[in-house]
Amino acid sequence: MALDAFDRALIAATQGGLPLVARPYEAVGAMLGVPGEQVRERLAQMLAQGLIRRIGAVPNHYRLGYTANGMSVWDVADERVSELGPLVAQLPGVSHCYRRPRHLPGWPYNLFAMLHGTSREAVEHQAQDIVALLGDACRGHDILYSTAILKKTGLRLKD
Structure with a gap:
């Protein structure tokens, strides 16, 4: 359109x-x-019409004290990821969660969830909650912590 x-x-x-x-x-x-x-x-x-995705407030989590931010990556059984991913997305501290293809052999992860906490310890605790939620469908995970903010805006239309 x-x-x-x-x-x-x-x-x-x-x-x-x-x-x-x-x-x-x-x-x-x-x-x-x-x-x-x-x-x-x-x-x-x-x-x-789907021309815009949403209208809402976007808090600056750094100014709110959430300075420990990590992309958690999960190796979840393929037959369970569609069931479990939405449950992970609903957890407190998860700002977005999505499925991505694996890149074997070096990258076995297929579920990604951005975690926000006031400390790395808080983020690790959130990850343990996800481990418990995923149960035996979880075959491994890691957390990749943010070191810098590179972009905080969406697409901008130009004249």
Whole structure:
């Protein structure tokens, strides 16, 4: 679906986040010269059409004290990963979880879950909760800790 001029302007105005004000749609509408209700309705349509994935708050976990962040990688029995992955995704401290192909022999992992904690000890505790959840379907895991933030934004449309 092609974006019209209003859609492009709306995306440009919101792709960095909604304004942190009591009425964010009205604030965006004021920038674009349209009523806030038009902004809300069009964003809802874009969401329903799959043009945007979600509208929501994205906290800065570093500023909230969650400075130990690790991508946990799991070797889960292939016949169980579709069943167990969604359960892992629902755990506290897991910001995203997804299945990826193995790259044998050196990379046996097929389930990835980003863990956030206030310390490495807290992240290790979360990993042990995942071990317990996966049970005998788990054949191994590792945690790859973040050392730097390289990107914290999504795709940006350019004119």
